[in-house]
């Protein structure tokens with residue numbers, strides 16, 4: 294694995310919220326001292342773009358990006374420029390696609406100008422996206438995932454890439470992380486959801502950590518300093534939070550303060 298410098302502080306991340314985590318939202322979250330913010334998810338191939346429009350038609354909040362190259366630069370200037378408080382903060386862009394087509398190539402290259410990481414969405418479970426063979430279905434068909442990563446690396450040979458997954462869908466950890474290693478993936482951002490319950494299955498984080506040296510960002514139901522500790526004790530290098538921020542973006546400020554307070558007193562050494 295190439296070390297791309299998975300270094301942001303504090304190790305607390307705002308996880309993607311399609312239709313919500315836009316520039317203004319992420320700027321606010323950066324102001325609260327968060328280590329990494331995530332713009333998007335953005336659908337960046339023609340099929341995912343069409344699927345996203347269908348999702349909006351049935352009432353889901355989503356982002357829609359222009360499909361004409363002449364409009365992409367202006368869109369990026371208006372929607373992606375963020376100011377960091379300090380050099381320890383990072384910007385992540387979450388992207389949905391199942392094929393690297395001409396549209397994908399344009400957006401991938403544009404995003405590298407504004408982001409520190411591009412995060413491949415192997416997490417979305419919306420039917421329209423699954424029908425494009427994207428989102429979480431990439432975890433069921435690892436051959437497809439491998440082909441996709443190969444095509445992405447042809448466009449971005451060395452840009453830091455992460456992957457967002459639903460941990461419970463990975464059956465063969467060794468095979469999965471072997472593929473990610475082959476394409477120098479910088480982090481695995483795992484939603485550790487326990488299907489049917491409103492809590493994380495921490496075993497997922499344990500199993501991932503034990504199968505790879507790629508840093509793990511632990512996600513799902515992280516709400517308190519105690520949840521952060523549980524994720525770190527399982528070996529996660531960072532944690533992320535999403536749903537509480539929909540109603541109250543400031544929610545993350547308390548997590549950052551609690552973590553930083555404890556870390557400064559030496560009781561938690563999991564700084565990145």
Ligand SMILES: Cc1cc2nc3c(=O)[nH]c(=O)nc-3n(C[C@H](O)[C@H](O)[C@H](O)COP(=O)(O)O)c2cc1C
Nearest residue numbers: 308309310311333334416457484513514534535536
């Ligand atoms: C409205 C909404 C939109 C989401 N959009 C995305 C997305 O575009 N990409 C993604 O990887 N995850 C997306 N997620 C998943 C969250 O990032 C996160 O993994 C999930 O909500 C569990 O974390 P939490 O318990 O902190 O909310 C979305 C979740 C919600 C509720």
